[in-house]
Amino acid sequence: MNTEFCSDCACHLQQTCLAGVHALLGDGYCHDELNNLDCDYDGGDCCLSSLNTEHCSDCACHLQQMCLAGVHPFVGDGYCHDELNNAECSYDGDDCCLSPVNTKHCSDCACYLKCPVSNPNYAVISGTCFYIENTTPMNYEDAQLNCQYKLGGLFEPRFADTNQLVYVKAANFISATSDDFWLGMNDLANQGQYVYASDGQAVVDGMWLSGQPNNENDRCVGYWNMFDYSVTNSGWSDRPCDILSFFICEVDHSGKKEMLD
Secondary structure, eight states: OOOTTOSSOOOOHHHHHHTTOOTTTTSSOOOGGGOSGGGGGGGGGGGOSSOOOTTOSSOOOOHHHHHHTTOOTTTTSSSOOGGGOSGGGHHHHTGGGSSSOOOTTOSSOOOOOOOOTTSTTEEEETTEEEEEEEEEEEOHHHHHHHHHHTTEEEOOOOSHHHHHHHHHHHHTTOOSSOOOEEEEEEOSSSTTOOEETTTOOBOOSSOBOTTOSOOTTOOEEEEOOGGGSOTTOOOBEEEOTTSOEEEEEEEOOSSOOOOOO
């Protein structure tokens, strides 16, 4: 520091930052005084892979806080960061979906398909993206094809808590057009042996409506007649596969990068 023209010679990093003077932001050195929301988290200097700690003691990297504040120096930088791989942080700008993915700064390094929740027919439930059709009823086969077009398949409930949450969400979409929703289960291969459509595994017990399944001619499964059931009664029913119903898609999160319609 050149003190030729000062007596106090104090350094007011925080104050200069608040005043819009950012002389030390992004200079390659981490400064604890600037590592906050008001100072754009020191322009990301505290999160560099080769951290320069000459001017800091805490030297913490606040990736998630930076992202939520709209400061994204590492989103889209070509490196996958687990802390940024979420909806709030735009899934790290798809850095975790590159081929090959750069795993230098991540441990999970998963590629998540974005769920366009700005469309009210989409919702994230239990960490999975769902689409609920409430405009065009379809038969079972066409509903499955429509879900595949959306990069997924008909919802296959395997856990009671997720089944209940999805049922409650679907109840918001019933109308005079339909209050039935196809699910991804059937006994088309062997009558009476209900399986999940995607892998042929036997459906789990305990989520059928009382008395269901009850008709050997009803080979497909869905939520049925939801107008007459409370949201706590989230059971399944067997249904004729050719009737027209709304449907619920479970969108695939297996690494596809395409955006949904």
